[in-house]
Structure formats: C-alpha cells, structure tokens
Amino acid sequence: MQKLILGVLILIVAACPCGGCESPQAHYLTYRLGGRNVPNAPQSVPPPPEAPPMYNAASLATVARDAQEPTPLLTVVEPRKVVYTGQFCVAVGDVAVSIQATKALADKLGGYMLRMTTNTIVVRVPADKFDAAVTELNRMGTVLNKDISAQDVTDQYLDLELRLRNAKATQQKLLALLEKSQAVRDTLEIEKELQRITTEIERLEGQLNKLSHEVAYSMLTVLFNQTKNAPAETQVKLPFYWLGRIGLDELLSF
Amino acid sequence: MRHATILTVLAFGVLSCGLLGGCDPKMQMPSGFVEVETYQRGPYTQRAVSADGVVIALRSETNPKDATLDFWVTAVRDELVNRRGYTLAKEEPAEAANGAKGKLLTCTANRSGAEFTYIVAVYVMGGQVLVAEAGGKSETVAPRLGDIRKAMASLRSGGI
Numbered sequence: 422m423q424k425l426i427l428g429v430l431i432l433i434v435a436a437c438p439c440g441g442c443e444s445p446q447a448h449y450l451t452y453r454l455g456g457r458n459v460p461n462a463p464q465s466v467p468p469p470p471e472a473p474p475m476y477n478a479a480s481l482a483t484v485a486r487d488a489q490e491p492t493p494l495l496t497v498v499e500p501r502k503v504v505y506t507g508q509f510c511v512a513v514g515d516v517a518v519s520i521q522a523t524k525a526l527a528d529k530l531g532g533y534m535l536r537m538t539t540n541t542i543v544v545r546v547p548a549d550k551f552d553a554a555v556t557e558l559n560r561m562g563t564v565l566n567k568d569i570s571a572q573d574v575t576d577q578y579l580d581l582e583l584r585l586r587n588a589k590a591t592q593q594k595l596l597a598l599l600e601k602s603q604a605v606r607d608t609l610e611i612e613k614e615l616q617r618i619t620t621e622i623e624r625l626e627g628q629l630n631k632l633s634h635e636v637a638y639s640m641l642t643v644l645f646n647q648t649k650n651a652p653a654e655t656q657v658k659l660p661f662y663w664l665g666r667i668g669l670d671e672l673l674s675f
Numbered sequence: 676m677r678h679a680t681i682l683t684v685l686a687f688g689v690l691s692c693g694l695l696g697g698c699d700p701k702m703q704m705p706s707g708f709v710e711v712e713t714y715q716r717g718p719y720t721q722r723a724v725s726a727d728g729v730v731i732a733l734r735s736e737t738n739p740k741d742a743t744l745d746f747w748v749t750a751v752r753d754e755l756v757n758r759r760g761y762t763l764a765k766e767e768p769a770e771a772a773n774g775a776k777g778k779l780l781t782c783t784a785n786r787s788g789a790e791f792t793y794i795v796a797v798y799v800m801g802g803q804v805l806v807a808e809a810g811g812k813s814e815t816v817a818p819r820l821g822d823i824r825k826a827m828a829s830l831r832s833g834g835i
Contacts, residue, residue: 513760514756514760514761514762515760515762515785516760516785517785517788539787539788647759647760648757648758648759648760659750659754661736661750663718663734663736663806664750664751664754665754666718667734667751667754667755667795667806667808668754668755668759668761668793668808668810669784669786669791669793669810671717671718672730672732672793672808672809672810673728673730673810673811674717675711675715675717675724
C-alpha cells in the first residue's frame with residue numbers, strides 16, 4: 422500500500438513540469454518558437470509581449486524641447502516607411518517595343534525612366550502605383566522570373582529625422598552662444614563647431630530626402646528576352662527539322 | 676554508232692533530270708547579287724548575297740503526303756512569330772514562274788537594336804516544299820524589295 426501511495430506521489434511530481442505547473446518562462450519559450458519545437462507545448466499560448474512602439478520624431482523633439490514639463494508617452498508612428506523594389510524577366514515578341522511600352526507606362530503612372538539598355542529598363546513609379554505597374558508588366562509577355570521585395574526603413578528614417586532635429590537644435594544653441602561670445606578665441610571655436618554642424622545638417626537632409634524619395638517612388642527593373650527564350654513546355658515543336666532553321670540567323674550566317 | 680550512243684545517254688540524262696526532279700529548283704537572282712560557292716550554301720540549294728549584306732536563298736525540302744500549302748504557311752508563320760518573336764508585317768499570295776500558288780510573308784525583327792526585314796515565300800510543288808528566303812537590315816532590304824519579290828516569283832521547280 423505504501424508503495425502504491427509512493428508511486429502515485431512520484432507520478433504527480435513528474436507530471437507537474439509537463440503542464441499544470443508550467444512556468445512563465447516556458448510560455449515565453451513556446452511563444453518564441455511558435456509552439457512547434459517545444460515538446461508538450463500548451464495549446465493556448467498567451468499573447469506575445471507587445472513590441473516596443475515606434476516613436477514619432479516630432480514628438481521626440483517635443484519631449485526634448487519641453488523636457489522640464491511632464492509629457493505624456495510618445496505617440497506611435499504611422500504609416501511605416503517601406504521601400505518597394507521589383508525585378509522582372511519577361512519574354513516578349515519585340516524587346517524594343519516592350520522597352521518603349523514600359524517607359525510609357527512609367528510616364529503614365531507619374532513615374533520616370535532611370536536607365537535603359539537594348540534589353541533592360543529601370544523605372545521608378547509612385548509607390549501607390551506599384552501594384553498597377555506590376556499588373557501591366559505581367560500582361561506584356563511571359564514572366565520568366567519575378568522578384569518583389571519590401572524593405573522597412575522606418576527605423577532608419579526616424580533615426581535620420583531625429584539626428585537632423587538634434588543637429589538643428591545644436592545649431593540654434595551655437596548661434597545663441599555666438600551672439601553672447603565676447604572673446605575672439607571663443608568666437609572662433611564656436612564658428613568652427615557651427616560650420617561642422619551645418620555640414621552635418623546638410624548631409625542628414627540629403628540622406629533624408631533620398632530615403633523619402635525611395636519610399637515615395639518604387640523601383641522596377643525589367644529585363645526583356647525574345648519570346649524564343651520562353652520555357653520550352655509552352656511551345657510545341659513540329660517534327661520538321663528544317664522549320665527550326667528558317668529565319669535570319671541561319672540565312673545571314675556564312 | 677559511237678555518236679548515237681553518246682547522244683542517247685545524254686538525252687536520257689536530260690529527260691531524267693526533268694522528269695524525275697534530279698535538277699535543283701532555281702530562282703533568277705537579281706542583279707547585284709552574287710551566288711556563293713557550294714560549300715557556302717549551307718542547307719540551301721541556292722544562295723546569293725549582295726555587297727551590302729542582303730541575302731537571298733532557296734531551300735528545298737521533302738513534302739510529306741497530304742501536307743498542303745496552308746499547312747506549311749501556318750507552320751512557318753507560327754515558327755517565326757510565336758517562337759522567334761518576329762513581327763508579321765504582311766502576308767500576301769504569291770505565284771511562281773510555273774504558275775504554282777504560294778504565300779509571301781514579310782516580317783521584321785530586332786537584332787541588337789537594329790531592325791531587320793525577313794521575307795519568306797512558301798510554295799508546294801509536287802513532292803517538295805520550296806522556301807525562298809531573303810533578309811538583311813531593313814534599310815538595305817527596302818530599296819531591293821521589288822527585286823527580291825521578282826526573284827521569288829521566278830522560282831522554277833527542278834522537275835516538270
């Protein structure tokens with residue numbers, strides 16, 4: 422009987438870590454691994470801990486400016502800054518015509534052509550017209566390869582914005598100091614620092630403008646191939662060898 | 676006696692050539708074109724080139740039983756337009772020197788940024804499919820279009 426009680430107790434103790442007495446760490450581990458790789462993972466996983474919110478640079482600056490006053494917590498950023506890019510390889514009947522059509526498409530959508538070769542064209546289209554451009558490209562011929570990517574640059578954007586705001590604040594402080602400065606040595610020092618910070622502001626503004634433009638205008642690179650390069654399974658080849666040898670290639674080769 | 680034998684053999688040879696199709700079909704090449712040597716003909720029975728790079732050639736292939744002109748025109752058109760990406764500019768009836776009906780297809784194609792013109796005439800004559808081809812840069816083909824058409828219309832089959 423004692424052996425039976427002892428056995429039941431051992432079973433209860435052994436079963437405890439498998440479910441009933443699960444620690445918060447175990448929940449967290451389950452969440453991190455998506456509940457798939459953890460043996461005996463519980464069916465109901467607690468909601469994931471909330472990701473740290475994104476902060477608006479403007480509100481950050483407000484905090485910096487009004488540091489004396491108690492300020493409410495920072496606001497969440499919206500919308501996110503995303504750079505969309507697409508690369509296509511399309512088999513078409515006439516490469517030159519398709520390149521011109523792509524250029525015209527970019528113009529029509531409010532974009533512009535960046536680069537063009539005999540069989541490749543790179544265009545930028547407004548980000549909100551990206552899907553429309555992709556749909557039109559799909560209609561131009563047989564899409565052999567497609568690679569569309571979205572890069573979230575919100576952090577990078579906010580970082581630049583914040584650094585720019587700080588640099589401008591420093592510039593204002595330096596200007597104020599310059600006005601009060603009496604000694605020549607101090608004035609020279611302040612002017613030197615002012616020049617450095619002005620250069621920094623220009624650099625940051627340039628980066629921010631570039632990033633904003635990349636967000637506003639998505640880039641599409643299209644490589645066109647002649648239709649004969651389309652996958653073989655889409656074509657039926659007749660069993661007459663000479664048919665495959667008619668045309669300019671054979672005719673003009675000696 | 677000896678002369679009579681030689682004449683008989685020659686007559687028999689000429690007749691064989693005409694009746695059995697032993698002689699190759701021919702086109703009358705336009706002036707300004709030079710026919711190339713046999714080893715430069717490649718798969719063609721006749722091939723000529725102009726100094727500025729326009730080429731005219733004739734291809735003779737066996738015609739399987741029941742293959743009509745429409746069959747070959749469709750096959751050639753499909754090969755050029757759907758497989759090679761040529762643009763079909765014109766398709767019109769053609770007639771060879773012996774009265775055989777055919778089709779003349781005029782296409783354009785892009786090569787390294789330059790436009791080329793390719794003209795092909797298809798005829799079915801007895802057991803043969805005759806395909807006359809001409810091509811070159813569009814700017815050099817354009818002034819010779821009349822001569823090329825005339826050459827393709829001068830086609831005579833090797834047999835009767």
